[in-house]
Amino acid sequence: MHIEWDEHIGVTATGEGRYAADLTDGWVVGGGLNGGYLLSTIGNALSKVVPGKPDPIAVSAYYLSASVPGPATVSTRVVRDGGSIATLAADLTQGHDSRITVLATYGDLERHAGDVRTTATAPVMPPVEDCVPNTMAPPEIRNIATLMDRFDMRFDPACIGWALGEPSGTGHLQAWFRLNGERDPDPIELLMVVDALPPVTFDLGMPGWAPTLELTAHVRAKPAPGWLQVSHRTSNVAGGMFEEDCEVWDSAGRLVAQSRQLARVPRPI
Protein backbone atom coordinates (compact mmCIF):
# COMPACT_ATOMS: atom_id res chain seq x y z
CA MET A 1 0.00 0.00 0.00
CA HIS A 2 1.09 3.55 -0.75
CA ILE A 3 2.11 5.28 2.46
CA GLU A 4 1.38 8.95 1.94
CA TRP A 5 3.07 10.05 5.18
CA ASP A 6 6.58 9.18 4.02
CA GLU A 7 6.03 11.17 0.86
CA HIS A 8 4.55 14.14 2.72
CA ILE A 9 7.56 14.52 5.03
CA GLY A 10 10.08 13.56 2.34
CA VAL A 11 13.21 15.69 1.91
CA THR A 12 15.99 15.68 -0.68
CA ALA A 13 19.56 16.66 0.17
CA THR A 14 20.72 19.61 -1.94
CA GLY A 15 24.17 20.09 -0.37
CA GLU A 16 25.78 21.96 2.50
CA GLY A 17 23.28 20.69 5.06
CA ARG A 18 20.27 21.86 3.08
CA TYR A 19 17.23 19.77 2.23
CA ALA A 20 14.38 20.49 -0.17
CA ALA A 21 10.82 19.70 0.90
CA ASP A 22 7.48 20.05 -0.86
CA LEU A 23 4.89 20.85 1.80
CA THR A 24 1.56 19.23 1.00
CA ASP A 25 -1.87 20.84 1.15
CA GLY A 26 -2.97 17.65 2.90
CA TRP A 27 -2.01 19.06 6.31
CA VAL A 28 -3.84 22.40 6.20
CA VAL A 29 -5.47 23.60 9.39
CA GLY A 30 -6.77 27.06 10.12
CA GLY A 31 -4.52 29.70 8.59
CA GLY A 32 -1.55 27.48 7.77
CA LEU A 33 -0.11 24.00 7.90
CA ASN A 34 -0.17 21.84 11.00
CA GLY A 35 2.81 22.61 13.21
CA GLY A 36 3.38 18.96 14.01
CA TYR A 37 3.54 18.00 10.33
CA LEU A 38 6.12 20.75 9.80
CA LEU A 39 8.12 19.57 12.80
CA SER A 40 8.20 16.00 11.46
CA THR A 41 9.42 17.30 8.10
CA ILE A 42 12.23 19.23 9.81
CA GLY A 43 12.87 16.24 12.07
CA ASN A 44 13.15 13.99 9.03
CA ALA A 45 15.85 16.24 7.56
CA LEU A 46 17.69 16.33 10.89
CA SER A 47 17.65 12.53 11.07
CA LYS A 48 20.01 12.47 8.07
CA VAL A 49 22.59 14.92 9.38
CA VAL A 50 24.78 12.79 11.68
CA PRO A 51 25.37 9.12 10.82
CA GLY A 52 24.32 6.80 13.63
CA LYS A 53 22.18 9.48 15.29
CA PRO A 54 18.86 9.26 13.44
CA ASP A 55 16.44 9.72 16.33
CA PRO A 56 15.07 12.91 17.89
CA ILE A 57 15.53 12.96 21.67
CA ALA A 58 14.65 16.61 22.35
CA VAL A 59 13.36 19.08 19.76
CA SER A 60 12.46 22.73 20.43
CA ALA A 61 10.65 24.64 17.68
CA TYR A 62 9.90 28.35 17.60
CA TYR A 63 7.19 29.19 15.08
CA LEU A 64 7.83 32.46 13.24
CA SER A 65 5.18 32.67 10.49
CA ALA A 66 2.49 30.45 9.00
CA SER A 67 3.75 27.98 6.39
CA VAL A 68 1.90 27.42 3.12
CA PRO A 69 1.73 24.41 0.81
CA GLY A 70 4.59 24.29 -1.71
CA PRO A 71 8.37 24.22 -1.79
CA ALA A 72 10.39 24.79 1.37
CA THR A 73 14.02 24.51 2.42
CA VAL A 74 15.30 22.98 5.64
CA SER A 75 18.79 24.32 6.43
CA THR A 76 20.57 22.27 9.07
CA ARG A 77 23.68 22.86 11.16
CA VAL A 78 25.64 20.70 13.60
CA VAL A 79 26.06 22.71 16.80
CA ARG A 80 27.99 19.98 18.59
CA ASP A 81 28.57 16.30 17.89
CA GLY A 82 30.18 14.27 20.61
CA GLY A 83 29.61 11.14 22.64
CA SER A 84 26.23 9.49 22.20
CA ILE A 85 24.31 12.61 21.17
CA ALA A 86 24.51 15.51 18.75
CA THR A 87 23.02 18.97 19.14
CA LEU A 88 21.60 20.28 15.86
CA ALA A 89 19.92 23.41 14.53
CA ALA A 90 17.49 23.82 11.65
CA ASP A 91 15.56 26.56 9.89
CA LEU A 92 12.54 26.02 7.68
CA THR A 93 12.18 28.75 5.06
CA GLN A 94 9.89 29.37 2.09
CA GLY A 95 11.46 31.84 -0.34
CA HIS A 96 12.72 34.69 1.85
CA ASP A 97 10.27 33.92 4.66
CA SER A 98 11.48 32.24 7.85
CA ARG A 99 8.82 29.83 9.10
CA ILE A 100 10.32 27.86 11.98
CA THR A 101 13.66 27.79 13.80
CA VAL A 102 14.66 24.68 15.72
CA LEU A 103 17.23 23.33 18.17
CA ALA A 104 17.44 19.59 18.75
CA THR A 105 19.30 16.74 20.39
CA TYR A 106 19.59 13.63 18.24
CA GLY A 107 20.93 10.19 19.07
CA ASP A 108 20.06 6.52 18.80
CA LEU A 109 17.03 5.52 20.87
CA GLU A 110 18.07 1.86 20.64
CA ARG A 111 20.86 2.79 23.07
CA HIS A 112 18.37 4.23 25.55
CA ALA A 113 16.31 1.12 26.29
CA GLY A 114 17.51 0.62 29.86
CA ASP A 115 15.59 0.84 33.05
CA VAL A 116 12.02 2.20 32.99
CA ARG A 117 10.59 3.73 36.17
CA THR A 118 7.61 5.61 34.77
CA THR A 119 5.13 6.68 37.44
CA ALA A 120 2.89 8.55 34.99
CA THR A 121 -0.21 6.55 34.15
CA ALA A 122 -1.53 5.80 30.67
CA PRO A 123 -4.77 7.45 29.59
CA VAL A 124 -7.81 5.46 30.67
CA MET A 125 -10.10 5.27 27.65
CA PRO A 126 -12.70 2.98 26.14
CA PRO A 127 -11.51 0.65 23.35
CA VAL A 128 -10.89 2.22 19.93
CA GLU A 129 -14.19 0.95 18.55
CA ASP A 130 -16.14 2.67 21.32
CA CYS A 131 -14.53 6.08 20.78
CA VAL A 132 -15.69 8.95 18.57
CA PRO A 133 -13.97 9.13 15.16
CA ASN A 134 -12.80 12.49 13.81
CA THR A 135 -14.63 11.63 10.59
CA MET A 136 -17.81 12.69 12.42
CA ALA A 137 -16.65 16.32 12.33
CA PRO A 138 -18.98 18.52 10.25
CA PRO A 139 -17.98 19.33 6.64
CA GLU A 140 -17.36 23.02 7.43
CA ILE A 141 -14.66 21.94 9.87
CA ARG A 142 -13.16 19.31 7.60
CA ASN A 143 -12.94 21.80 4.73
CA ILE A 144 -10.58 24.06 6.71
CA ALA A 145 -8.70 21.16 8.27
CA THR A 146 -7.60 18.76 5.55
CA LEU A 147 -5.26 17.12 8.05
CA MET A 148 -8.24 15.18 9.39
CA ASP A 149 -8.12 13.06 6.23
CA ARG A 150 -4.61 11.91 7.09
CA PHE A 151 -5.29 9.81 10.16
CA ASP A 152 -7.76 7.86 12.19
CA MET A 153 -8.37 9.73 15.47
CA ARG A 154 -10.85 8.36 18.01
CA PHE A 155 -11.79 10.69 20.83
CA ASP A 156 -12.54 9.50 24.31
CA PRO A 157 -16.30 10.17 24.62
CA ALA A 158 -15.68 11.57 28.11
CA CYS A 159 -13.62 14.43 26.59
CA ILE A 160 -15.74 15.24 23.54
CA GLY A 161 -18.40 17.48 25.10
CA TRP A 162 -16.97 20.47 23.22
CA ALA A 163 -18.11 18.92 19.93
CA LEU A 164 -21.67 19.07 21.24
CA GLY A 165 -21.36 22.60 22.62
CA GLU A 166 -20.75 21.34 26.15
CA PRO A 167 -17.02 21.67 26.90
CA SER A 168 -16.07 20.19 30.24
CA GLY A 169 -13.98 23.17 31.28
CA THR A 170 -11.25 20.98 32.71
CA GLY A 171 -8.74 21.47 29.89
CA HIS A 172 -8.29 17.86 28.87
CA LEU A 173 -8.57 15.97 25.58
CA GLN A 174 -7.53 12.44 24.76
CA ALA A 175 -7.78 10.18 21.76
CA TRP A 176 -6.51 7.10 19.97
CA PHE A 177 -4.34 7.95 16.96
CA ARG A 178 -3.11 6.11 13.89
CA LEU A 179 -1.90 7.34 10.51
CA ASN A 180 -3.68 6.32 7.33
CA GLY A 181 -2.80 2.90 6.04
CA GLU A 182 -2.31 1.68 9.59
CA ARG A 183 1.28 2.84 9.29
CA ASP A 184 3.19 1.88 12.42
CA PRO A 185 4.57 4.84 14.36
CA ASP A 186 8.24 5.82 14.56
CA PRO A 187 10.15 8.55 16.44
CA ILE A 188 9.89 11.12 13.63
CA GLU A 189 6.11 10.64 13.41
CA LEU A 190 5.81 11.35 17.13
CA LEU A 191 6.92 14.95 16.46
CA MET A 192 3.65 15.35 14.57
CA VAL A 193 1.49 13.33 16.93
CA VAL A 194 2.22 15.72 19.83
CA ASP A 195 0.48 18.49 17.85
CA ALA A 196 -2.23 16.60 15.94
CA LEU A 197 -5.21 16.83 18.29
CA PRO A 198 -7.38 19.96 18.34
CA PRO A 199 -6.14 22.63 20.77
CA VAL A 200 -6.95 21.68 24.35
CA THR A 201 -8.69 25.06 24.61
CA PHE A 202 -11.64 23.45 22.78
CA ASP A 203 -12.38 21.78 26.10
CA LEU A 204 -12.45 25.21 27.78
CA GLY A 205 -15.12 26.54 25.46
CA MET A 206 -12.57 28.46 23.39
CA PRO A 207 -12.81 26.99 19.89
CA GLY A 208 -10.54 28.18 17.09
CA TRP A 209 -6.99 27.91 15.93
CA ALA A 210 -4.35 28.39 18.64
CA PRO A 211 -1.06 29.52 17.08
CA THR A 212 1.96 27.83 18.66
CA LEU A 213 4.78 30.11 19.78
CA GLU A 214 7.07 27.36 21.02
CA LEU A 215 6.87 23.59 21.23
CA THR A 216 9.42 21.25 22.81
CA ALA A 217 9.06 17.50 22.41
CA HIS A 218 11.02 14.75 24.16
CA VAL A 219 10.98 11.37 22.42
CA ARG A 220 11.76 8.82 25.10
CA ALA A 221 11.51 5.51 23.26
CA LYS A 222 10.75 3.95 19.89
CA PRO A 223 7.02 3.32 19.81
CA ALA A 224 5.68 -0.21 19.50
CA PRO A 225 3.56 -0.99 16.42
CA GLY A 226 -0.15 -0.19 16.54
CA TRP A 227 -2.39 2.50 17.91
CA LEU A 228 -1.10 5.40 20.01
CA GLN A 229 -2.89 7.08 22.88
CA VAL A 230 -2.55 10.85 23.02
CA SER A 231 -3.46 13.12 25.92
CA HIS A 232 -3.50 16.95 26.03
CA ARG A 233 -3.86 19.03 29.16
CA THR A 234 -3.60 22.68 30.12
CA SER A 235 -3.54 24.21 33.59
CA ASN A 236 -2.46 27.81 33.04
CA VAL A 237 -4.52 29.93 30.64
CA ALA A 238 -3.35 33.45 31.41
CA GLY A 239 -2.30 36.66 29.73
CA GLY A 240 -3.61 35.53 26.36
CA MET A 241 -1.50 32.37 26.32
CA PHE A 242 -1.72 28.80 27.52
CA GLU A 243 0.57 25.83 27.92
CA GLU A 244 -0.44 22.52 26.39
CA ASP A 245 1.16 19.36 27.77
CA CYS A 246 0.98 16.26 25.62
CA GLU A 247 1.76 12.65 26.40
CA VAL A 248 1.93 9.90 23.78
CA TRP A 249 1.69 6.28 24.91
CA ASP A 250 2.31 3.30 22.65
CA SER A 251 0.43 0.00 22.36
CA ALA A 252 2.87 -1.61 24.78
CA GLY A 253 1.88 0.87 27.49
CA ARG A 254 5.07 2.94 27.38
CA LEU A 255 5.21 6.74 27.59
CA VAL A 256 7.10 7.31 24.35
CA ALA A 257 6.85 11.10 23.98
CA GLN A 258 6.14 14.13 26.13
CA SER A 259 5.77 17.67 24.88
CA ARG A 260 4.82 21.09 26.08
CA GLN A 261 3.90 24.03 23.92
CA LEU A 262 3.15 27.67 24.59
CA ALA A 263 0.35 28.93 22.36
CA ARG A 264 -1.85 31.97 22.03
CA VAL A 265 -5.45 31.50 23.09
CA PRO A 266 -7.73 31.28 20.07
CA ARG A 267 -9.32 34.44 18.77
CA PRO A 268 -13.10 34.15 18.85
CA ILE A 269 -14.47 32.63 15.62
Place this chain on the structure above:
Amino acid sequence: MHIEWDEHIGVTATGEGRYAADLTDGWVVGGGLNGGYLLSTIGNALSKVVPGKPDPIAVSAYYLSASVPGPATVSTRVVRDGGSIATLAADLTQGHDSRITVLATYGDLERHAGDVRTTATAPVMPPVEDCVPNTMAPPEIRNIATLMDRFDMRFDPACIGWALGEPSGTGHLQAWFRLNGERDPDPIELLMVVDALPPVTFDLGMPGWAPTLELTAHVRAKPAPGWLQVSHRTSNVAGGMFEEDCEVWDSAGRLVAQSRQLARVPRPI
Protein backbone atom coordinates in the same frame (compact mmCIF):
# COMPACT_ATOMS: atom_id res chain seq x y z
CA MET B 1 22.61 46.84 50.49
CA HIS B 2 24.89 45.27 47.92
CA ILE B 3 22.90 42.94 45.67
CA GLU B 4 25.34 40.28 44.46
CA TRP B 5 22.89 38.73 42.01
CA ASP B 6 22.84 41.68 39.64
CA GLU B 7 26.63 41.67 39.56
CA HIS B 8 26.81 37.91 39.00
CA ILE B 9 24.56 37.98 35.93
CA GLY B 10 25.93 41.32 34.68
CA VAL B 11 26.89 41.66 31.01
CA THR B 12 28.62 44.41 29.03
CA ALA B 13 27.82 45.10 25.38
CA THR B 14 30.91 44.74 23.21
CA GLY B 15 29.25 45.36 19.83
CA GLU B 16 27.52 43.38 17.07
CA GLY B 17 25.13 41.66 19.46
CA ARG B 18 27.89 40.36 21.70
CA TYR B 19 28.03 40.70 25.47
CA ALA B 20 30.89 39.99 27.85
CA ALA B 21 30.15 38.19 31.12
CA ASP B 22 32.36 37.14 34.02
CA LEU B 23 30.95 33.92 35.42
CA THR B 24 31.32 33.76 39.17
CA ASP B 25 32.57 30.82 41.23
CA GLY B 26 29.65 31.57 43.54
CA TRP B 27 27.33 29.32 41.51
CA VAL B 28 29.43 26.15 41.36
CA VAL B 29 27.58 22.85 41.67
CA GLY B 30 28.96 19.40 40.88
CA GLY B 31 31.24 19.54 37.87
CA GLY B 32 30.30 22.98 36.59
CA LEU B 33 28.19 26.06 37.14
CA ASN B 34 24.47 25.92 37.85
CA GLY B 35 22.50 25.78 34.61
CA GLY B 36 19.89 28.19 35.89
CA TYR B 37 22.49 30.82 36.77
CA LEU B 38 23.92 30.50 33.26
CA LEU B 39 20.46 30.79 31.74
CA SER B 40 19.76 33.98 33.69
CA THR B 41 23.07 35.44 32.48
CA ILE B 42 22.14 34.64 28.87
CA GLY B 43 18.62 35.88 29.53
CA ASN B 44 19.99 39.14 30.89
CA ALA B 45 21.95 39.72 27.67
CA LEU B 46 18.87 38.88 25.56
CA SER B 47 16.80 41.40 27.53
CA LYS B 48 18.92 44.18 26.02
CA VAL B 49 18.65 43.12 22.37
CA VAL B 50 15.26 44.52 21.27
CA PRO B 51 14.02 47.80 22.79
CA GLY B 52 10.63 47.43 24.45
CA LYS B 53 10.95 43.63 24.65
CA PRO B 54 12.95 43.05 27.85
CA ASP B 55 11.12 40.02 29.24
CA PRO B 56 11.64 36.32 28.53
CA ILE B 57 8.39 34.58 27.57
CA ALA B 58 9.81 31.26 26.35
CA VAL B 59 13.46 30.22 26.54
CA SER B 60 14.91 26.89 25.33
CA ALA B 61 18.48 26.06 26.28
CA TYR B 62 20.57 23.15 25.02
CA TYR B 63 23.56 22.49 27.26
CA LEU B 64 26.68 21.50 25.31
CA SER B 65 29.52 21.41 27.84
CA ALA B 66 30.11 22.35 31.47
CA SER B 67 30.86 26.04 32.06
CA VAL B 68 33.64 27.17 34.38
CA PRO B 69 34.10 30.35 36.41
CA GLY B 70 35.71 33.16 34.41
CA PRO B 71 35.15 35.18 31.27
CA ALA B 72 32.41 34.21 28.82
CA THR B 73 30.79 35.70 25.73
CA VAL B 74 27.08 35.76 24.95
CA SER B 75 26.54 36.18 21.20
CA THR B 76 22.96 37.15 20.36
CA ARG B 77 20.99 37.26 17.13
CA VAL B 78 17.51 38.50 16.22
CA VAL B 79 15.75 35.68 14.37
CA ARG B 80 12.52 37.62 13.88
CA ASP B 81 11.16 40.82 15.38
CA GLY B 82 7.56 41.65 14.64
CA GLY B 83 4.35 42.49 16.44
CA SER B 84 4.44 42.14 20.21
CA ILE B 85 7.21 39.53 20.39
CA ALA B 86 10.70 38.88 19.09
CA THR B 87 12.38 35.52 18.52
CA LEU B 88 16.03 35.58 19.51
CA ALA B 89 19.02 33.23 19.53
CA ALA B 90 22.06 33.20 21.78
CA ASP B 91 25.26 31.22 22.29
CA LEU B 92 27.34 31.20 25.43
CA THR B 93 31.01 30.47 24.74
CA GLN B 94 34.21 30.40 26.76
CA GLY B 95 37.27 30.74 24.54
CA HIS B 96 36.67 28.28 21.71
CA ASP B 97 34.28 26.13 23.74
CA SER B 98 30.54 26.29 23.12
CA ARG B 99 28.69 25.95 26.41
CA ILE B 100 25.01 26.60 25.74
CA THR B 101 22.87 27.40 22.70
CA VAL B 102 19.51 29.08 23.16
CA LEU B 103 16.33 30.06 21.32
CA ALA B 104 13.92 32.46 22.98
CA THR B 105 10.77 34.53 22.62
CA TYR B 106 10.97 37.94 24.27
CA GLY B 107 8.32 40.57 24.80
CA ASP B 108 6.81 42.81 27.45
CA LEU B 109 5.04 40.90 30.22
CA GLU B 110 3.21 44.08 31.26
CA ARG B 111 1.18 43.62 28.09
CA HIS B 112 0.20 40.10 29.09
CA ALA B 113 -1.65 40.80 32.31
CA GLY B 114 -5.13 39.94 31.04
CA ASP B 115 -7.41 37.16 32.08
CA VAL B 116 -6.08 34.44 34.40
CA ARG B 117 -7.76 31.02 34.37
CA THR B 118 -5.13 28.94 36.12
CA THR B 119 -6.44 25.56 37.30
CA ALA B 120 -3.06 24.39 38.59
CA THR B 121 -2.87 24.63 42.36
CA ALA B 122 -0.10 26.26 44.35
CA PRO B 123 2.19 24.02 46.42
CA VAL B 124 0.75 23.33 49.86
CA MET B 125 3.60 23.82 52.32
CA PRO B 126 4.12 24.86 55.92
CA PRO B 127 5.12 28.49 56.52
CA VAL B 128 8.70 29.49 55.69
CA GLU B 129 9.77 29.39 59.33
CA ASP B 130 8.61 25.79 59.71
CA CYS B 131 10.53 24.52 56.66
CA VAL B 132 14.06 23.10 56.50
CA PRO B 133 16.76 25.59 55.45
CA ASN B 134 19.40 24.55 52.93
CA THR B 135 22.01 25.88 55.38
CA MET B 136 21.50 22.60 57.27
CA ALA B 137 23.25 20.71 54.45
CA PRO B 138 26.51 19.08 55.61
CA PRO B 139 29.80 20.90 54.86
CA GLU B 140 30.93 18.26 52.33
CA ILE B 141 27.87 19.11 50.23
CA ARG B 142 28.20 22.87 50.64
CA ASN B 143 31.85 22.73 49.59
CA ILE B 144 30.96 21.32 46.15
CA ALA B 145 27.84 23.47 45.82
CA THR B 146 28.74 27.10 46.51
CA LEU B 147 25.42 28.13 45.01
CA MET B 148 23.77 27.27 48.32
CA ASP B 149 25.35 30.42 49.77
CA ARG B 150 23.45 32.55 47.25
CA PHE B 151 19.90 32.10 48.47
CA ASP B 152 17.61 31.14 51.27
CA MET B 153 15.88 27.86 50.36
CA ARG B 154 13.45 26.24 52.79
CA PHE B 155 12.39 22.70 51.97
CA ASP B 156 8.95 21.35 52.71
CA PRO B 157 9.66 18.83 55.51
CA ALA B 158 7.31 16.38 53.76
CA CYS B 159 9.71 16.22 50.77
CA ILE B 160 13.05 16.16 52.58
CA GLY B 161 13.30 12.46 53.48
CA TRP B 162 16.17 12.07 51.02
CA ALA B 163 18.36 14.28 53.25
CA LEU B 164 17.90 11.69 55.99
CA GLY B 165 18.48 8.70 53.70
CA GLU B 166 14.76 8.07 53.32
CA PRO B 167 13.68 9.35 49.89
CA SER B 168 9.93 9.14 49.36
CA GLY B 169 10.23 7.57 45.91
CA THR B 170 7.46 9.75 44.51
CA GLY B 171 9.70 12.14 42.55
CA HIS B 172 8.64 15.39 44.17
CA LEU B 173 10.53 18.24 45.85
CA GLN B 174 9.26 21.63 46.90
CA ALA B 175 10.70 24.61 48.72
CA TRP B 176 10.43 28.30 49.46
CA PHE B 177 13.06 30.37 47.64
CA ARG B 178 14.52 33.83 47.99
CA LEU B 179 17.80 35.34 46.82
CA ASN B 180 20.27 36.77 49.32
CA GLY B 181 19.49 40.25 50.52
CA GLU B 182 15.77 39.52 50.21
CA ARG B 183 16.03 40.70 46.62
CA ASP B 184 12.60 40.72 45.03
CA PRO B 185 12.23 38.37 42.07
CA ASP B 186 11.96 39.45 38.43
CA PRO B 187 11.44 37.57 35.15
CA ILE B 188 15.19 37.12 34.46
CA GLU B 189 15.73 35.64 37.93
CA LEU B 190 12.99 33.07 37.28
CA LEU B 191 15.21 31.49 34.59
CA MET B 192 17.56 30.53 37.44
CA VAL B 193 14.87 29.62 39.94
CA VAL B 194 13.52 26.84 37.69
CA ASP B 195 16.87 25.06 38.02
CA ALA B 196 17.97 25.98 41.56
CA LEU B 197 16.60 23.10 43.63
CA PRO B 198 18.48 19.81 43.85
CA PRO B 199 17.57 17.35 41.09
CA VAL B 200 14.20 15.75 41.74
CA THR B 201 15.97 12.39 41.44
CA PHE B 202 17.19 12.95 45.03
CA ASP B 203 13.65 12.01 46.03
CA LEU B 204 13.98 8.75 44.08
CA GLY B 205 17.06 7.67 46.00
CA MET B 206 19.37 8.69 43.16
CA PRO B 207 21.62 11.39 44.61
CA GLY B 208 24.22 13.15 42.48
CA TRP B 209 24.50 15.75 39.79
CA ALA B 210 22.01 15.35 36.92
CA PRO B 211 23.37 17.04 33.78
CA THR B 212 20.69 18.94 31.87
CA LEU B 213 20.44 18.23 28.15
CA GLU B 214 17.61 20.65 27.44
CA LEU B 215 15.56 23.05 29.51
CA THR B 216 12.62 25.15 28.32
CA ALA B 217 11.12 27.77 30.60
CA HIS B 218 7.92 29.77 30.11
CA VAL B 219 7.69 32.97 32.11
CA ARG B 220 4.01 33.75 32.37
CA ALA B 221 3.91 36.87 34.56
CA LYS B 222 6.09 39.30 36.49
CA PRO B 223 6.46 37.88 39.99
CA ALA B 224 5.12 39.81 42.97
CA PRO B 225 7.69 40.84 45.61
CA GLY B 226 8.58 38.34 48.31
CA TRP B 227 9.15 34.63 48.64
CA LEU B 228 8.66 32.22 45.76
CA GLN B 229 7.37 28.66 46.01
CA VAL B 230 9.11 26.15 43.75
CA SER B 231 7.95 22.63 42.94
CA HIS B 232 9.81 19.91 41.00
CA ARG B 233 8.28 16.68 39.78
CA THR B 234 9.28 13.80 37.54
CA SER B 235 7.11 10.99 36.21
CA ASN B 236 9.22 9.31 33.53
CA VAL B 237 12.66 8.05 34.52
CA ALA B 238 13.61 5.79 31.62
CA GLY B 239 16.49 4.99 29.33
CA GLY B 240 18.99 6.83 31.51
CA MET B 241 17.06 10.11 31.34
CA PHE B 242 14.28 11.85 33.20
CA GLU B 243 12.05 14.85 32.71
CA GLU B 244 11.82 17.43 35.49
CA ASP B 245 8.81 19.71 35.55
CA CYS B 246 9.07 22.87 37.61
CA GLU B 247 6.47 25.36 38.71
CA VAL B 248 7.26 28.70 40.34
CA TRP B 249 4.50 30.51 42.25
CA ASP B 250 4.82 34.04 43.57
CA SER B 251 3.69 35.52 46.88
CA ALA B 252 0.41 36.63 45.30
CA GLY B 253 -0.45 33.01 44.47
CA ARG B 254 0.19 33.28 40.74
CA LEU B 255 1.90 30.60 38.65
CA VAL B 256 4.63 32.83 37.21
CA ALA B 257 6.90 30.27 35.54
CA GLN B 258 6.73 26.70 34.26
CA SER B 259 9.65 24.71 32.96
CA ARG B 260 10.52 21.23 31.83
CA GLN B 261 13.99 19.86 31.41
CA LEU B 262 15.39 16.60 30.08
CA ALA B 263 18.38 15.45 32.11
CA ARG B 264 20.56 12.40 32.48
CA VAL B 265 20.00 10.35 35.61
CA PRO B 266 22.82 10.91 38.08
CA ARG B 267 25.79 8.60 38.00
CA PRO B 268 26.19 6.84 41.34
CA ILE B 269 28.40 8.84 43.71
